[in-house]
Amino acid sequence: MVHSLVSLCARKVVSDHSSSPTWLRWVPRELYGALLEAAFACCRPLSVGELVQRWPERTLRVGGRRKTGQTTPSRLCIQALLLAVVRGLADQRSALQVLDVCGLQGDEGGMGDPMGGWSLTVALCTMVIQAKAGAHRTQRKEGDRERKRFSALERERDLKRERGQRTGLKELKDDETCREKTRSKSPVSDEELIKGVRRRMEMERKRGVVGTASGSKLETEEKETDWEVLVQVRADIFVNARSWDRVRLALSTSGPLKLQCRYLRVEEISVTSIRTLLNLLPRRTLLGIDIRYSSLGVAGLAELLPLLSTFPELNSLRLHYCNLDIRRDNLGQEGALRDLSQGLSNLQELRQLSLTALRLPGQLRVLLSSLPQPLEVLELPYLSLSPADLAYLSCSHHVSSLLQLDLSENCLDETMVPSIRRLLCQASSSLQHLSLSGCGLTDGLLGMLLSSLGGCWALKSLALALNPLSRAGLCELMRTAARMPCLRLLLYPNPLEDYQPGLPELPSSTQLLEWPLDESIDNNTTGNELSKVIMDSGRSDLLLTCDLLNFDKDMVD
Structure with missing residues (x-):
């Protein structure tokens, strides 16, 4: 791999972290990307943290398809990245508004100690929760300062009031002495005295009402917190039984960081838990869902499909080992299949469908004929396909649009050869x-x-x-x-x-x-x-x- 001159210089610059205070303040914004890429490549988590904390652009994308020869960032660098995002919330030099880590997940235990999808999901959720807690502490400190300032104003007002009362008493004594001397000359009526007392009482009442209103307003501001989302975090989320509570909490948390999901992968969790997660996700960000090793059954999948249809951009549905077996003699199986077909018909943007080991022989027409748009990716491994299934597929409205087809681990024989040949002929220009x-x-x-x-x-x-x-x-x-x-x-x-x-x-x-x-x-x-x-x-x-x-x-x- 041949590195550019900018890349080589960036690697040299980030190699010595002790010198970063001298050069980081002078770096133009155009070079931040090259420096961050070099910090990832050279595994310099401290440099990663400093660059991300003062990131000058609105968007930071880390992930996606790697270039040839480019390695996945190490676990330490990813952790430094996430910590720096939280610190950058209070840094005026940071312009970050969107953090995109979609596709960043590596294989657990791979070369260079990358962070796997499950670990990254937990780390992202922890970051969101910690950011909310940090913002709450900052707000509480600001509230304490405001209360102290208000208390100081109240004390100053009380001192002035007390001084005014002392002055009033002195004047009152002088007035009484003066009145005693001049009582015979200018007597004061009882009506005038009553008016003076009423006016003083009215002024005291107004001061008390103002003070009570100010205190109530402050308490209301503390209770009714309107959190401003400072950074949108886009990611692929992996959820299993152990991380479900953490992910649910992060998705339902309102704070300075907002977690958005592009692809959702769930493993070994129930239909109810999957439905809860889907209800927490923003509707316009989810592109695909991957359900694995969850005992959905035909009825469970039919229950989820209406909810999936509420995601307008959903284009990928993957079901692996989800216990969809219609060979068993279950009551209501035909009705569940009809519900399943109806639910699939509402997935208007579906382009990728993967069904692994669902044991649905002879039911491919029921599943695929209801889809409103032709598929581009169709994966049917371990599906026990029958000759009727292949015959339907070879002449369906999907075959001429297929870019990817997986029929692995389906036993083929001579009776299926004509259907396969017809299928390959129809898909020859696109597959x-x-x-x-x-x-x-x-x-x-x-x-x-x-x-x-x-x-x-x-x-x-x-x-x-x-x-x-x-x-x-x-x-x-x-x-x-x-x-x-x-x-x-x-x-x-x-x-x-x-x-x-x-x-x-x-x-x-x-x-x-x-x-x-x-x-x-x-x-x-x-x-x-x-x-x-x-x-x-x-x-x-x-x-x-x-x-x-x-x-x-x-x-x-």
Whole structure:
């Protein structure tokens, strides 16, 4: 990776934190971004804190897709960032109004100790709650100062009143002496004396009313606090059973920091808890929801969908292992399916749908036909798809708009080949990512699909891992892949010849995953042979891999 001159200078500047007081005050606002990026790259949390605390721009974005060679910020740097945001609330030099950390989540325990999505969510919620507490303490101190000032004014007023009363008594004595001397000359009537007493009493009453009104106003200002949101915090929120209370408290807290959610991922929490979270989220910021390992059932999902339809920009719905199983003989199942279909029909902006291991054979038409807009991303792994499901999908209104299709771990046979070929033909001009991993594709089945695969001229990545293919079948696959102009990444399975003896004739994907490879065979033999086929075809831009764990289709985007 080649660094620019500005980047190299920024790395040098942030490397010595002791010198920051001498240069930070002179840095132009245009260089803050380069310095912050260098502080992240060099893991300088103190520099991160000082830069963020006096951030000169209205918006600070940290996250999103990383550049090539760019690492995820370390845990210490992210913690310094969040602490500096709270400190910057009271710093007049900070112009920050929007903190965007969407996409910042890293993998727990990854290289460089990044902060994972669950930890980052808890840290963000803690930051919001602490900012509210700090603002409350500041307001309370200001209230104490105001009360002290008011008390001082009251004491001064009482002193003046007391001095006035002493002066009045002296004057009264002089008046009495004077009246005694002149009583015979100018007598004072009782009516005039009563008027004087009434006037003094009225003045005292007015002073008492004014003092009481001022005290009541001060108490009302303390009780009725109208918090001004100083910084909007946009993030992807990950919630599980352990962090649910903290997230709920942060979302319901009104203070100087306001937490907004772009993508919500929930895991192992109930329908009631999910509904509570959704009711706390701002309606116009949520783009997607990912529900995992929660026992929703068809009825539970049907209950959530009307609430999801109130988010006008929701375009992604992902359901993983949520116990939607209609093969069980449950009463009211058909009615729940109708409710589910009706709820999906109200998701006007939905473009991405992922259904993992929901066991809904024969019900794909019920789910997809009700969607008002064609999907761009459709993931259906472990769904036990039937021939009727694939037949519907191949001629549905979604197929010509699909950019990404995942049919992995659905057992395919010869009866489904015509539907798959029709599907690939209809999606040939749009489909960019296709996964058929673990589908039981043998040399013969794959041979029937190669011509259709070769016609997908927009395809960028193709995943065929855990299929029982021989080395000869893989070579045929490589020749077809070499003729696909946009293909940049191919995940291929280990050939059957590379496994230890004893593997069944038609092994399942689970057996291929768990069966040991033959250590006597060089692991690079197959890779070198396949790479030679690609190179002989004149393709040097096609990446071949059999590494299932590190396969990432986003590398070609």
